[in-house]
Every structure is written in structure tokens, then in C-alpha cells.
Amino acid sequence: MALGVESACINHLSIEATHRCKQCGKPVCGACVVPAPTGNFCSEHCRDSYQQFAERAEELERNAPKPKRMWRFRRFILRLTIVVAVVALVVVLATYMGFDVPIVGEFVKQILIAGSD
Ligand SMILES: [Zn+2]
Ligand SMILES: [Zn+2]
Incomplete structure (x- = not known):
């Protein structure tokens, strides 16, 4: 060889x-x-x-930390981010369309009012 x-x-x-x-x-x-x-x-x-x-x-x-576990954790964070984004979008839309969303709705309203100025 x-x-x-x-x-x-x-x-x-x-x-x-x-x-x-x-x-x-x-x-x-x-x-x-x-x-x-x-x-x-x-x-x-x-x-x-x-x-x-x-x-x-x-x-x-x-x-060393298992890469598989790390990947699972990343996937979990990704899913969590998507869920939070979807919920936030729904709350904003609902508030915008005149629905009363408890707690978060008030917060979103403030933002919408501030944005409309
Ligand atoms: Zn030799
Ligand atoms: Zn040698």
C-alpha cells in the first residue's frame, strides 16, 4: 500500500x-x-x-452532552416558539376584531392604540 x-x-x-x-x-x-x-x-x-x-x-x-438530547431540546424550543407566535397572533387578531381577551387583550389594546397614533 x-x-x-x-x-x-x-x-x-x-x-x-x-x-x-x-x-x-x-x-x-x-x-x-x-x-x-x-x-x-x-x-x-x-x-x-x-x-x-x-x-x-x-x-x-x-x-459530553448527548447530541440527540440537544436536538430534542432545540425542537422543543422551536415548537414552543411557534405555539407562542400562533397564540400571540390569535390574541392580536381577536382583540383587533373587537373580542375581549382577558389579561393579554388589555395589553394588546394598549399596543394597538399606541400604534394608531
Ligand atoms: Zn524498517
Ligand atoms: Zn511512532
Whole structure:
């Protein structure tokens, strides 16, 4: 697998590298590469470092707020905004057409009176 590494293996200067360490980025040849389920590494040290990093990242992700929940919350706010807007529109229309809307109607009337000046 050519990765466009274009440099020699860090351990064999005469052999062209075929892999690049996922952790430190050093070029290694097929004989030196340390393959792992998480990727290819130049050494076991790098593999373990990356594994720790991956586990840490996973842990952070687990502790982060769930995006699904966030989306639900946003949808709730959106619905709430629509309901409030519709209710407000109905109240304004009702007041404008002469209906007596309790509490809010008085407030809307004030606005309509102020606007008609
Ligand atoms: Zn490495
Ligand atoms: Zn090598």
C-alpha cells in the first residue's frame, strides 16, 4: 500500500517506507510496522500511546452532552416558539376584531392604540 510516504524507513535507511506511524508520523517499512486494530505504528510504545489517547477521547465523548438530547431540546424550543407566535397572533387578531381577551387583550389594546397614533 503506497501512502505517498516518499521517505526511508526510520530503522532501514535503504528501504523505502510503506507505512506512517499513526501516533508520531514517522515512516516505517513493512518489516518494522506494528499493526494494530487502531492503525499502523512505528513501535509498541506509539501503539500504546495512541490506544491511551483513543480511550481518553472515547471517555470524553461519553461524558459530553448527548447530541440527540440537544436536538430534542432545540425542537422543543422551536415548537414552543411557534405555539407562542400562533397564540400571540390569535390574541392580536381577536382583540383587533373587537373580542375581549382577558389579561393579554388589555395589553394588546394598549399596543394597538399606541400604534394608531
Ligand atoms: Zn511512532
Ligand atoms: Zn524498517
